[in-house]
Amino acid sequence: MxxxxxxxxxxxxxxxxxxxxxxxxxxxxxxxxxxxxxxxxxxxxxxxxxxxxxxxxxxxxxxxxxxxxxxxxxxxxxxxxxxxxxxxxxxxxxxxxxxxxxxxxxxxxxxxxxxxxxxxxxxxxxxxxxxxxxxxxxxxxxxxxxxxxxxxxxxxxxxxxxxxxxxxxxxxxxNFTDAATPFEIGKAQILTEGKDVSIFATGHLVWKAIEACEILEAKGISCELINIHTIKPLDEKAILASVRKTKCVVTAEEHQRNGGLGDSIAQLLSKEFPVPIEMVAVNDSFGESGTPSELMTKYGIDTPNVVSAVEKVLMRK
Amino acid sequence: MTTEIFSSPIKINSPVKSTDELKKICSQVRRDILRMVHAPQSGHPGGSLGCTEFLVALYFSIMKHNPKKFTMNGIVEDIFFLSNGHISAAWYSVLARSGYFPIKELATFRKLNTRLQGHPTTHEGLEGIRVASGSLGQGMSVACGTALAKKLNKDSQLVFSLHGDGEIQEGQIWEAAMFASARKIDNLISTIDWNGQQIDGAVDKVMPLGDLKAKWTAFGWDVLEMNGNKIEEVISVIEEAKKHTGKGKPVMILMKTEMGHGVDFMVNSHKWHGVAPNDEQLQNALAQLPETLGDY
Known part of the structure; x- marks a missing residue:
């Protein structure tokens, strides 16, 4: 990758x-x-x-x-x-x-x-x-x-x-993206191409997903990582093109599972191209005090959670 | 009967001066309001009837505006915001009668596919409307923003807003009240329709407002008072209010009105806040209001 x-x-x-x-x-x-x-x-x-x-x-x-x-x-x-x-x-x-x-x-x-x-x-x-x-x-x-x-x-x-x-x-x-790249609203950003699973991440979870992809690559899993920086309007074309290739999906976001990016993608896929999907997101819970890193771990939205979500969705494929 | 002034569009900077003519317009607007809410058996006649003189005075005498060429930005025009959007029937009638859109469109009020939604909206592209209103308490903030835009644009025209007395129970009004004086928004004239009634009954029972003049004065506003159902007084007090602009303070007019003014069985009762007259009541009400300009 x-x-x-x-x-x-x-x-x-x-x-x-x-x-x-x-x-x-x-x-x-x-x-x-x-x-x-x-x-x-x-x-x-x-x-x-x-x-x-x-x-x-x-x-x-x-x-x-x-x-x-x-x-x-x-x-x-x-x-x-x-x-x-x-x-x-x-x-x-x-x-x-x-x-x-x-x-x-x-x-x-x-x-x-x-x-x-x-x-x-x-x-x-x-x-x-x-x-x-x-x-x-x-x-x-x-x-x-x-x-x-x-x-x-x-x-x-x-x-x-x-x-x-x-x-x-x-x-x-x-801070890893190219400063010279113009931002195109509504256009998903393909960060790395892969064939086994499509990972759609947004916000702070994009870097976590990059880390996860590296771990998974070492395990022989080829991930396609797409940064969905625009959640609405959703780049349906890019998402469907990726999923038609990989046939399974992990979404990752610092948000409730209900109503977030995963929700939008699940809605799209259930209509257009149903495949197994796992969502890395906060599961119907409020947060609490702590360091950002402690909280990401406790609430299940850290790098290892993306890794395990990929492994789980591959089992369901 | 159609008077000369209505056969041609009202021109910018050529306001109607005669109070007799304004009174005729008020009578016709009241007929419009009653017929508009009667047709769908839905709407808010009480506050609409109470604010008729105010809206007629603004659009036919006070404001510099351009009904035939509506623009969202309203540059070098005076701009009005109706924050208590439920009295839309009165506003729609005044907008139509002053030339913003066809008068016959009033017949579509509150019906499916209409541009004259129950509460005003920009969504349907109705000329004269610049922001949606109806969820109460929001219009003063919007008016403050537009007044600031006028200052930034070096546009010396004014911004007007109207609010219900019950509406000022909303906290956002007091956020805006504090903001307007802190930011010296002195190109804004807000008015409160002080009819003392709201849906659940008298304002004094539901949530008394206390000493309104003292409150607005304490918030840093220049406060005037008027009887909103006497057209001569409405004109003279708003003209006076205009003289108070540009002096570092926002201007508030506390406007005493009668809810349901002009229809004897509706006057001063909260029961007509949001209830339409039936056929018999409509005829009774219309008989009290001469048709001056022709019904739509």
């Missing part, structure tokens, strides 16, 4: 901050809103460079979403920033009515998603946000895998017209 290396670990939220600064320089209609988490979202550089286009909303996320919707009326492109929990569940009705149903060009940018938020615990570790967002008609849902890709996705969103949800995280993770 193709070898993946990285020179440093970086947090995906910093990729967002860097991308936001870039598009702020490029397009004067880009505005940023934050609900008292400027530092956490890495929006400080944008705030410093464009104070007149940075709107501090305080700890009032519902209002922030409405203000963002209103800013689009007048041609602005608002990027809202807060934790994923407060970007989705807390403001679901505001997103549903004022953004999604109203088809407003709001980019909801959400950091600290999933278990890897760590020690703050389950109150802040949303594992339902992908499901919430993908259910909204017309909503684009993006979950990039590293710093470079998060930056590229943020930049791509400036040109994208319509409501979008961009999910990223807190911890430093291997």
């Amino acid at each position: 193709k070898k993946f290396t990285y020179t440093e670990k970086k947090d995906t939220r910093s990729g967002f901050g860097a991308g936001l600064l870039d598009i702020g320089k490029k397009n004067p209609n880009v505005v940023a809103l934050c609900a008292d988490l400027t530092g956490s979202l890495k929006m400080d550089a944008f705030e410093k460079e464009f104070p007149e286009r940075f709107i501090q909303c305080g700890i009032a996320e519902a209002n922030m979403i409405g203000v963002a919707a209103g800013l689009t009326i007048g041609g602005k492109i608002p990027f809202t920033g807060t934790f994923a929990n407060f970007s989705t569940g807390r403001v679901y009705d505001q997103i549903r009515q004022s953004v999604a149903y109203s088809n407003k060009n709001v980019k909801i940018c959400a950091s600290h998603a999933g278990l890897t938020l760590g020690e703050d615990g389950a109150t802040h570790q949303i594992l339902e946000d992908i499901g919430l967002m993908k259910m909204l008609p017309g909503m684009t849902v993006i979950c990039p895998c590293d710093y470079n890709q998060t930056k590229a996705a943020t930049i791509a969103l400036e040109k994208h017209v319509g409501p979008a949800y961009l999910r990223f995280g807190r911890p430093a993770v291997p």
Whole structure:
């Protein structure tokens, strides 16, 4: 399989901050809103460079979403920033009515998603946000895998017209994708080709899946790994092409099994090409305090879980 | 009867001035509201009838707007948001009568495949609507955002919003109230339809609002009051409110109205919040409101 290396670990939220600064320089209609988490979202550089286009909303996320919707009326492109929990569940009705149903060009940018938020615990570790967002008609849902890709996705969103949800995280993770690769919304990224099993991963689980592929290769198993950075719209063509070849599937994500990427892929495959599928995801549970790595292990979304899911699905093939 | 002003589209910057003409429009809008909710036996006549003078004043006298060439961004136009979306019948009638879409389309209100959804939406492409509303409490935030966009665009026109008094029980309203004054959104004039009624009964029983003037003043707003069912007063107070804009504070108008105003058996009763009149009640109500511009 193709070898993946990285020179440093970086947090995906910093990729967002860097991308936001870039598009702020490029397009004067880009505005940023934050609900008292400027530092956490890495929006400080944008705030410093464009104070007149940075709107501090305080700890009032519902209002922030409405203000963002209103800013689009007048041609602005608002990027809202807060934790994923407060970007989705807390403001679901505001997103549903004022953004999604109203088809407003709001980019909801959400950091600290999933278990890897760590020690703050389950109150802040949303594992339902992908499901919430993908259910909204017309909503684009993006979950990039590293710093470079998060930056590229943020930049791509400036040109994208319509409501979008961009999910990223807190911890430093291997930054392995090519910084020069443009981000194509809705286009799955084939990381390595293989013949025995298709692994579809998103977000932080993409690197875990790479590690799993290396372990499995040593065992003589050939994995095809595809990064599904856009969960909606799903790249059905790429997924089906891979599965028609491998005839079994493992999905991997830092999210509840219900409503996540695995769910979307299972729905597609059950209709178009039913094959055995195993899902590496949190199984109907809240998280808890701990280090990101401890939590990934305890809740079954770490590298060994991807390895065992592949071994299990191969038995069912 | 069709007056001269309705035979040609209302032109931007040429507002109707005569209060007699505005009163005639109000009578016709009230007839529209009653007939619109009667046809599907569904809708919200009470608040719609109560806010008729306000909406007519805005669209036929106060606002600079361009009904014949609706644009979502509304650059160099005044923009209105109806946050209490359930009084859509009144808004649709005023939009149609001011030239945004064909008046005959009012007959489709709340029916399958209509652009005139029960609550306003942009989803069906209805001219005049810029955001969906109905789930209460969201419109003030949206209005704040558009007011900020106008400032960023160096667009000196104003943003107006209307809210129910029951609606301001929603927490998001107070988030927006704090935000608007903190961010000095002084190109926004919000109005509360203070009719004292909500679905479950009197606002004072369901969830008393306390001293509204003191509350909005304490939140940093410039607060005016008016009787919303007297067209002369509505015009003069909104004109006065416009003079308060541009001074560092958002402007709030507390508008006392009668729910169901103009129909004697509907006045001041929460029972007509969301109930349509039957055939007999419709005829009784229409008999109280002269047909001035021609029914759709």
